Amino acid sequence: MGKVxxxxxxxxxxxxILCESCxxxxxxxxxxxxxxxxxxxxxxxxxxxxNKTIIDKVWNFFSSVKVGIxxxxxxxxxxxxxxxxxxxxxxxxxIPPETYYEDVYGTFGKIYYMIGFHDLYNSVWFxxxxxxxxxxxxxxxxxxxVPLYRALKTQRVDRHESFMKKQRLFAxxxxxxxxxxxxxxxxxxKKKRYKIREVNGALFAEKNRFTRWGPxxxxxxxxxxxxxAMLRSVQGMYVDELLWIRxxxxxxxxxxxxDYYIKNDGFTLENYEEGEDPEVFNEAIDRVGTVAKNYQxxxxxxxxxxxxxxxxxxxxxxxxxxxxxxxxxMKFNSFAxxxxxxxxxxxxxxxxxxxxxxxxxxxxxxxxxxxxxxKSYDLGNGYKVELKGYYPDFDGFTKEGEPISKSPLPxxxxxxxxxxxxxxxxxxVSFVEIQNTMEPLGETIYKMKFKNLETRDVSALTIRKDLxxxxxxxxxxxxxxxxxxxxxxxxxxIWIREKGGYIYTAGHTNKNWHGxxxxxxxxxxxxxxxxxxxxxxx
Amino acid sequence: xxxxxxVSSTLLYAAFIFYLVGTFLFGGxxxxxxxxxxxxxxxxxxxxxxxTIIGFIAQLGYFFTRWAAAGHAPVSNLFxxxxxxxxxxxxxxxLIFFIYKTAILGxxxxxxxxxxxxxxxMFPREISPLIPALQSDWLHIHVxxxxxxxxxxxxxxxxxxIYLVKNIDQSVSTKKTKWLEVIMFTILSxxxxxxxxxxxxxxxxxxxxxxxxxxxxxxxxxxxxxxxVGPNEGVLVTEGKMEPFVDMPAFINANKLNTVLWSLATGxxxxxxxxxxxxxxxxxxxxxxxxxxxxxxxxxxxxxSVLIGFPVFTLGALIFAMIWAQIAWTRFxxxxxxxxxxxxxxxFYAAFLHLRLSKGWHGERSxxLSxxxxxxxxxxxxAVNLVIAGLHSYA
Numbered sequence: 026m027g028k029v030x031x032x033x034x035x036x037x038x039x040x041x042i043l044c045e046s047c048x049x050x051x052x053x054x055x056x057x058x059x060x061x062x063x064x065x066x067x068x069x070x071x072x073x074x075x076n077k078t079i080i081d082k083v084w085n086f087f088s089s090v091k092v093g094i095x096x097x098x099x100x101x102x103x104x105x106x107x108x109x110x111x112x113x114x115x116x117x118x119x120i121p122p123e124t125y126y127e128d129v130y131g132t133f134g135k136i137y138y139m140i141g142f143h144d145l146y147n148s149v150w151f152x153x154x155x156x157x158x159x160x161x162x163x164x165x166x167x168x169x170x171v172p173l174y175r176a177l178k179t180q181r182v183d184r185h186e187s188f189m190k191k192q193r194l195f196a197x198x199x200x201x202x203x204x205x206x207x208x209x210x211x212x213x214x215k216k217k218r219y220k221i222r223e224v225n226g227a228l229f230a231e232k233n234r235f236t237r238w239g240p241x242x243x244x245x246x247x248x249x250x251x252x253x254a255m256l257r258s259v260q261g262m263y264v265d266e267l268l269w270i271r272x273x274x275x276x277x278x279x280x281x282x283x284d285y286y287i288k289n290d291g292f293t294l295e296n297y298e299e300g301e302d303p304e305v306f307n308e309a310i311d312r313v314g315t316v317a318k319n320y321q322x323x324x325x326x327x328x329x330x331x332x333x334x335x336x337x338x339x340x341x342x343x344x345x346x347x348x349x350x351x352x353x354x355m356k357f358n359s360f361a362x363x364x365x366x367x368x369x370x371x372x373x374x375x376x377x378x379x380x381x382x383x384x385x386x387x388x389x390x391x392x393x394x395x396x397x398x399x400k401s402y403d404l405g406n407g408y409k410v411e412l413k414g415y416y417p418d419f420d421g422f423t424k425e426g427e428p429i430s431k432s433p434l435p436x437x438x439x440x441x442x443x444x445x446x447x448x449x450x451x452x453x454v455s456f457v458e459i460q461n462t463m464e465p466l467g468e469t470i471y472k473m474k475f476k477n478l479e480t481r482d483v484s485a486l487t488i489r490k491d492l493x494x495x496x497x498x499x500x501x502x503x504x505x506x507x508x509x510x511x512x513x514x515x516x517x518x519i520w521i522r523e524k525g526g527y528i529y530t531a532g533h534t535n536k537n538w539h540g541x542x543x544x545x546x547x548x549x550x551x552x553x554x555x556x557x558x559x560x561x562x563x
Numbered sequence: 564x565x566x567x568x569x570v571s572s573t574l575l576y577a578a579f580i581f582y583l584v585g586t587f588l589f590g591g592x593x594x595x596x597x598x599x600x601x602x603x604x605x606x607x608x609x610x611x612x613x614x615t616i617i618g619f620i621a622q623l624g625y626f627f628t629r630w631a632a633a634g635h636a637p638v639s640n641l642f643x644x645x646x647x648x649x650x651x652x653x654x655x656x657x658l659i660f661f662i663y664k665t666a667i668l669g670x671x672x673x674x675x676x677x678x679x680x681x682x683x684x685m686f687p688r689e690i691s692p693l694i695p696a697l698q699s700d701w702l703h704i705h706v707x708x709x710x711x712x713x714x715x716x717x718x719x720x721x722x723x724x725i726y727l728v729k730n731i732d733q734s735v736s737t738k739k740t741k742w743l744e745v746i747m748f749t750i751l752s753x754x755x756x757x758x759x760x761x762x763x764x765x766x767x768x769x770x771x772x773x774x775x776x777x778x779x780x781x782x783x784x785x786x787x788x789x790x791x792v793g794p795n796e797g798v799l800v801t802e803g804k805m806e807p808f809v810d811m812p813a814f815i816n817a818n819k820l821n822t823v824l825w826s827l828a829t830g831x832x833x834x835x836x837x838x839x840x841x842x843x844x845x846x847x848x849x850x851x852x853x854x855x856x857x858x859x860x861x862x863x864x865x866x867x868s869v870l871i872g873f874p875v876f877t878l879g880a881l882i883f884a885m886i887w888a889q890i891a892w893t894r895f896x897x898x899x900x901x902x903x904x905x906x907x908x909x910x911f912y913a914a915f916l917h918l919r920l921s922k923g924w925h926g927e928r929s930x931x932l933s934x935x936x937x938x939x940x941x942x943x944x945x946a947v948n949l950v951i952a953g954l955h956s957y958a
Contacts, residue, residue, distance in 0.1 A: 131812070308689035309690060309691035352891045364695075
């Protein structure tokens with residue numbers, strides 16, 4: 026495609042609307058307009074120039090701000106739909122979503138679930154919208170930033186008067202530029218930190234051109250951010266595991282390749298107490314009841330130095346001790362361990378006494394660790410208790426009379442004992458659950474009398490590794506820099522030129538016209554140079 | 564300690580009074596055009612902005628004394644947050660006022676701030692201790708920055724609404740006049756909420772209901788307004804109180820819906836009263852007040868506020884929010900409703916800026932957009948906390 030040569034001699038790229046150098050209109054449409062469109066300096070944007078191949082068409086589609094706005098609006102509206110009912114990951118974990126939405130929210134909930142809004146943010150179409158936004162950001166930015174950069178770099182001091190006449194702020198007057206006036210203008214402009222260039226009796230003052238790059242910088246930041254978010258799906262970049270750990274337990278940290286183990290040295294739950302805590306809180310505590318003050322797991326982190334040896338027993342070396350609290354995760358390597366949840370007072374062990382039912386004499390104590398039972402407990406002198414069956418989460422009997430356990434968790438433990446005594450060397454059978462004892466094979470002499478219960482807390486820790494964070498941070502910082510760069514300054518330009526017995530003045534800013542007008546007023550105040558008037562009133 | 568809390572409440576009360584006084588003084592000063600640097604403010608205007616600044620300082624006093632009393636910045640419950648938001652609206656107004664010197668902005672901004680603070684006072688006001696999730700310096704950083712951003716964006720709405728009151732032709736009834744009345748009605752409903760809540764509060768109204776909740780368990784709900792609608796299978800326990808007309812299904816919080824109904828009813832009453840009394844649309848009634856201000860200037864203020872507020876909002880409500888979420892909730896983003904609505908606010912203003920820059924949406928269209936934007940902000944501030952359950956819902 027041919028280049029466009031302007032009357033002033035400058036050669037412009039194909040598709041240029043206003044000469045990059047002198048500002049003359051190069052197209053027929055632009056020549057007819059009263060005010061020039063200064064948005065991208067009338068530069069040659071690819072999207073406005075080519076429209077033949079498929080690539081052109083795709084490029085043109087995504088470079089359109091209109092399309093971009095539509096994508097933004099669609100994401101916005103779609104995102105709001107996801108907040109009408111709770112998303113799948115926020116509903117109670119013990120109820121299947123298929124039934125939850127219908128049970129709680131009726132027909133509306135059923136439809137909500139059926140069209141997939143219960144997991145909207147992970148849906149293909151929502152992710153496709155985000156992807157479209159990403160593509161739009163890249164293409165729309167490239168389409169504009171390159172020609173804009175060229176145009177602003179090439180602009181000359183003595184713009185053609187036709188360019189000046191078509192500026193929104195413009196004035197002309199038959200007069201001659203006085204050097205004393207110019208000198209005053211220069212000083213005023215310098216005070217306002219304009220960069221001044223002068224050629225052939227023409228003055229051009231410009232400031233804050235960098236603010237024009239703000240949008241492109243913030244778009245770049247967003248693209249980096251989206252790219253970082255995409256990397257999460259790459260193997261090894263991201264770990265998100267939940268670890269339920271009981272007091273006293275040492276467990277391997279999931280997601281860390283067996284390198285690390287963690288021990289729970291105790292879980293603490295504290296509430297605010299009237300009297301102990303500042304008096305000003307009393308009223309709130311009274312109204313609400315209990316207010317939690319602290320959730321804490323005292324943790325010890327170990328490293329398994331035998332992890333590289335296949336089949337070897339783990340050899341744990343202490344790495345660090347830390348109190349994990351909400352807002353204060355434990356950190357090691359690229360991992361962070363968070364206090365996420367807890368369950369208080371899980372049953373750990375039950376104490377029984379083998380007791381003679383008639384005399385009430387206790388022969389000896391049996392302690393049954395609910396997580397580590399023995400087959401039999403020898404009490405000496407011919408007394409022994411055999412554990413025939415253990416049902417940690419007892420849930421009644423089958424038709425055949427077999428006890429059932431709902432889960433392996435000791436929520437409602439039940440035991441089948443065989444009690445051996447000198448009187449009954451074969452033993453007598455007793456089925457014991459909490460607050461209930463059955464003698465399925467006939468009356469017994471002895472019973473297992475419940476003494477007490479040992480409990481402990483269970484803490485839920487979230488294990489997190491996210492190697493995408495640094496990229497997101499960089500993207501976020503660049504985005505903020507770009508937004509501030511583009512928002513808090515204005516690119517202002519003032520042209521003053523004498524030609525053929527006339528003084529022309531014109532001004533342009535990318536935003537905040539009131540500010541520019543005020544500035545020009547004070548610069549030209551007390552001179553014979555005409556004050557530009559605003560020719561575009563809403 | 565409690566002395567300090569007392570001083571704090573008094574200061575907030577003082578701020579409230581000063582804002583009211585400021586409103587009336589601004590009312591007296593609006594013959595002023597206030598366009599350029601060389602046009603000085605008239606005496607009314609100077610008094611008005613002085614009252615506003617004194618009020619603002621008093622409210623800052625409230626903020627810091629309460630901080631000292633509680634040991635944490637008072638932004639940890641709905642009352643404290645909305646009060647702070649009101650303060651940020653005033654702060655943003657003072658900032659913009661010193662750029663543009665427009666008295667008319669004060670005549671609208673201060674009443675809005677007054678309504679916001681009064682609205683906040685309808686929620687439990689005691690100093691509450693921080694739950695573990697809130698025990699972080701990021702509480703102060705994130706919440707204050709986000710509220711500051713919202714406050715500045717609110718000024719955009721205020722300039723926008725003045726623009727609409729001024730420019731929409733009130734001689735004929737159109738879609739535009741109707742929508743403008745909807746906005747006025749909404750504001751009156753908030754006033755209605757304040758009136759009903761205060762009245763029944765003074766009368767110590769309370770009615771308890773036993774009902775069946777979402778989890779199909781028996782629960783108790785206390786109504787502080789007479790129940791127009793009752794909870795699911797609700798049974799009135801307190802004797803001699805009003806029986807509801809209809810029971811709601813379990814997934815609707817009848818107490819909150821009831822409050823909304825009362826507010827709307829009172830708002831309607833207020834609205835009809837004004838219409839009957841003046842025989843004019845509310846916006847038409849206000850139109851003479853704004854005659855003197857330049858539309859161009861209003862448009863500029865509205866746009867400028869978005870330009871100033873958008874980066875602050877993004878920083879506070881998204882970036883700081885994400886940093887804190889990573890620390891407290893283990894992940895920087897979790898599609899919690901409040902997070903989503905902050906994103907929606909961000910996207911909306913991003914669209915606003917693009918429409919303005921590239922599609923030339925100036926003037927009236929831009930003004931409507933600023934109203935919608937503020938609607939989204941208020942939805943996120945109020946409705947998401949109260950209606951949609953999530954991690955941000957306060958006790």
